[in-house]
Amino acid sequence: MDRVSVFVVFALNGALYGSWAPRVPAISAQLHASPGPFGLALLCLTVGMLIVASLSGRLVERTGARAAIAGSTLLSCVLLPLLGLAGSVPALGVMMFGLGVSVGAFDVAMNIAAVGAERRAGRPLMPVFHAGFSFGGMAASAAAGLAAAAHWSPVRHFTVAAIVVVVTLLLVVRGLPRAVPRQERNQAGPRVAPARRPVLWLLAAVALCSAIAEGASADWSALLMVTEHGMGEGSAALAYAGFSLTMAVTRLGGAWVQQRLGSAATLVAGAVLAGSGLVTAAVVPVPWPAFVGFALAGAGLAASFPIALSLAGAAGRRADDSGGEREIAFVTTVAYSGFLIGPPLIGGVAQGSSLSAAFVLAGLVAALIAPAAVAAGRARHRELTALEPAT
DSSP states (O other): OHHHHHHHHHHHHHHHHHHHGGGHHHHHHHHTOOHHHHHHHHHHHHHHHHHHHHHHHHHHHHHOHHHHHHHHHHHHHHHHHHHTTOOSHHHHHHHHHHHHHHHHHHHHHHHHHHHHHHHHHTSOOHHHHHHHHHHHHHHHHHHHHHHHHTTOOHHHHHHHHHHHHHHHHHHHGGGSOOOOOGGGOOOOSOOOOGGGOHHHHHHHHHHHHHHHHHHHHHHHHHHHHHHTTOOOHHHHHHHHHHHHHHHHHHHHHHHHHHHHHOHHHHHHHHHHHHHHHHHHHHHOOSHHHHHHHHHHHHHHHTTHHHHHHHHHHHHTBOTTSOBOHHHHHHHHHHHHHHHHHHHHHHHHHHHHSOHHHHHHHHHHHHHTHHHHHHHHHHHHHHHHHHHTTTO
16 A cells, blocks of 8 residues: 555656646746746746755654655645746745745655655565656646646646645555654664765765756757757657656666666666767757657666665665665755756857757766766675674
8 A cells, every 4th residue: 555655646746746837838928027037936946945855854754754745745735826826926936935845845755755665565666656756747737738728727727736636645645654753763873974975975976967867858858859950849849758758658667677687787777878868869960860869868867866766765774674864865955956957057058059069968967877876886885894894
């Protein structure tokens, strides 16, 4: 039951993002906002996520994943309809910041719950849970398109979406893990701060590179297809659609691949696939190889973020099978910075050279996942070796 509940809450998290993002044009028109200030308001979401991520590990450690997920989801569902009621760009920025805080806490808590489910199952499951996020986002995006076609206002659409999310959460919340009482925790051995552990920095590098490459595909793929490959806007949108679909489908089988190849080999293979896919999309002038390149990139990046978080949780595991909250929060915090770094990085290179050159850079960033994954495995091995005499 806990695995089903965790999968559903991942889908709900994806649905929250997939509900509001496609309605950005409608909100912008409603506020009569110019691109610059409106972009800053949207950036407040990422800032809120980045700030809360570093604090969420301690919160979940104290309250348990169930309470943190329930609280953050309910707060998100209160804030979501308010986006449609924003009367000015500054008001929208405040609400986006609040939504970022609630969704960021939700994100960390659900990944902590997922690591607990993995431990109880005794096998990799994290890529499958993240497939739930992908499919939830795709379903919500499709629903947002239908709402826009039916001329629903953002506030009406967001209110209905929030009600659906709350009702679904109530059906599965009892299957989520509760907090381990402090007196029952096995605290044997000193707790080293995550920032002092090389393995966590390397896992964070894996997640960061994945976030930058994924963000580049989300924000710039359609523009690349239009400006560099001469596609129309409607056809160009299929590039990111293919990226998202292959990512979601690959995540369903990612746990099976991870179990057979091992975490490091899966990350290395994915990095090679993603890097080559993005470079192909950038340098081959014919449109159809670019579509294939983005599809390959989605498949290659599918397991990077889930496996990095799973390994971070394993690095914080205690003898009583609890632990990992702070380690997951640390890796997530560094990864979120990729959503701040990525857009200006790609845009700056495109401004100074070309969008094709920017995507070659994105491919190289994706390829860096491979050496970071190998180095993380070696760092973890050194940690375990150092513990053996004490054990």
